[in-house]
Amino acid sequence: MSQQIRYHSGSVPSPLLLLFVACCLLIFSxxxxxxxxxxxxxxxxxxxxxxxxxATLSWSSAVEDRxxxxxxxxxxxxxxxxxxxxxxGYEFWRGEAPDTSRMMLLRKxxxxxxxxxxxxxxxxxxxxxxxxxxxxLVRTQIGFDxxxxxxRVSLDVPGPFNGLGYYYAVTYFDSTGTRRSAKLDCYxxxxxxxxxxxxxxxxxxxxxxxxxxxxxxxxxxxxxxIQFINLPPRATVKIYTVSGELxxxxxxxxxxxxxxxxxxxxxxxxxxxQYGEEVVPGVYIFYAEGExxxxxxxxxxxxx
Numbered sequence: 001m002s003q004q005i006r007y008h009s010g011s012v013p014s015p016l017l018l019l020f021v022a023c024c025l026l027i028f029s030x031x032x033x034x035x036x037x038x039x040x041x042x043x044x045x046x047x048x049x050x051x052x053x054x055a056t057l058s059w060s061s062a063v064e065d066r067x068x069x070x071x072x073x074x075x076x077x078x079x080x081x082x083x084x085x086x087x088x089g090y091e092f093w094r095g096e097a098p099d100t101s102r103m104m105l106l107r108k109x110x111x112x113x114x115x116x117x118x119x120x121x122x123x124x125x126x127x128x129x130x131x132x133x134x135x136x137l138v139r140t141q142i143g144f145d146x147x148x149x150x151x152r153v154s155l156d157v158p159g160p161f162n163g164l165g166y167y168y169a170v171t172y173f174d175s176t177g178t179r180r181s182a183k184l185d186c187y188x189x190x191x192x193x194x195x196x197x198x199x200x201x202x203x204x205x206x207x208x209x210x211x212x213x214x215x216x217x218x219x220x221x222x223x224x225x226i227q228f229i230n231l232p233p234r235a236t237v238k239i240y241t242v243s244g245e246l247x248x249x250x251x252x253x254x255x256x257x258x259x260x261x262x263x264x265x266x267x268x269x270x271x272x273x274q275y276g277e278e279v280v281p282g283v284y285i286f287y288a289e290g291e292x293x294x295x296x297x298x299x300x301x302x303x304x
Contacts, residue, residue, distance in 0.1 A: 041066050042185035043090070043170045050194045054127065055160055055168065057092065059186060061122040063172050086175035092126050093169040093183055094160070098191075100183040103169060106132055106157055128168075132157045163208055163227045163266055165191030195266050204230040205237075205288040211301035212271075214281070224271045224278070226300065228252075231265045232290045239269070240285045247273045247284065271302070 047058045070085045089110035095103035106128060137148045160166050169183035205228060212226050228237050228250070237250040252267040271279050281304045288296045 042181035043172060044186065046168065046170055046186045046188060048168055048188055048192045050160075050192050053160060053162055053194050054130065055166065055192060055194055057126045057128065057168055057170065059124050059170055061124060063087065063181070065122070083176045084174050084178070084180060088173045088175045088177060090124070090126075091171045091173065091179065092128070092131075093171070094128060095167045095169075096164065098167055098189070100167075100169060100187065103167070103183060104157070108173075126170075128160055129157060160194045162194050163229065165193055167191055193266075205235075205296050206230060206298060207286070207300040211303050213303050225268045226271065227266050227268050228286070228288065229266045231267055231288065233265075234291045235267075236289045237267060237269075238287045238289075240287075242283050242285060247279060249274065 041063055043059045044062045045059070049056050049058070064087050067085050067087045071081045074081050074085070089108065091108045092106040093100075093103040094106050107126075109126075139146060139148050166188075168188045170186040171179055171181045171183055173179045208227050208229055210226070214224070231237075231252050233253075235252045237252065239247040239250070241247060248269065250267055250269055273279055279302065281302045283299060283301050285297065285299050288298070
């Protein structure tokens with residue numbers, strides 16, 4: 001005996017009902033996801049290259065692209081786009097110590113300021129200090145007329161200075177100006193060092209800071225150090241006491257640069273002697289010798 005199974009017509013969901021439920025589930029999933037909560041949206045890996053008193057920050061348009069995808073998805077569903085998904089711009093930060101709470105805000109850029117930061121496909125760049133200015137309406141006199149013109153106004157932010165180690169970060173904000181990412185999301189976890197170009201003349205080698213104060217904030221984040229600058233591409237620096245005792249011999253470029261630095265035409269010295277002991281305050285003589293045997297003699301002072 002065959003069994004017939006009958007479905008009540010009222011128990012079969014209509015296609016419109018199924019579509020409505022699917023849309024609701026999609027919207028709920030989107031708005032409750034970590035992405036929507038801004039847990040995963042932030043500028044990606046930050047690359048910094050340095051030159052003579054300059055640092056160039058580079059990153060991709062990943063934030064702008066992801067927010068555009070979310071906005072398009074919501075628009076396709078006929079849903080309003082919350083302000084948190086509307087890209088407003090970037091903030092650029094610089095610090096002299098690995099502490100994001102002490103970083104200085106260099107600039108806050110919207111797309112209207114794009115003349116100050118570079119668009120190259122999906123690449124974004126900001127140059128410190130060349131990009132630290134604002135475009136303002138300034139009243140000026142042209143003939144007999146007083147008009148307002150857009151002018152570039154420098155914000156006079158000091159630095160970056162050669163030889164100092166700096167930390168950079170990039171954050172972004174939404175269309176209301178609310179910051180939506182943390183500094184640690186796009187951050188240089190190791191210091192970067194602006195450097196002067198290598199000099200071919202051994203006679204331009206000098207020491208900074210000179211005199212060196214042991215309590216100086218110069219080395220607050222990277223330990224005690226002085227720096228020999230304007231070195232030729234390859235050189236040897238030998239440091240002596242005034243009585244002629246050899247204190248330390250430094251090769252440039254530094255074979256162990258990752259630990260305490262050999263950057264461009266500069267060579268760091270951590271103020272320890274050839275036995276690893278900290279040197280005492282006093283006057284020191286140095287001899288810098290280039291590859292061709294040319295030499296330069298100078299001196300520096302360490303003060304307690």
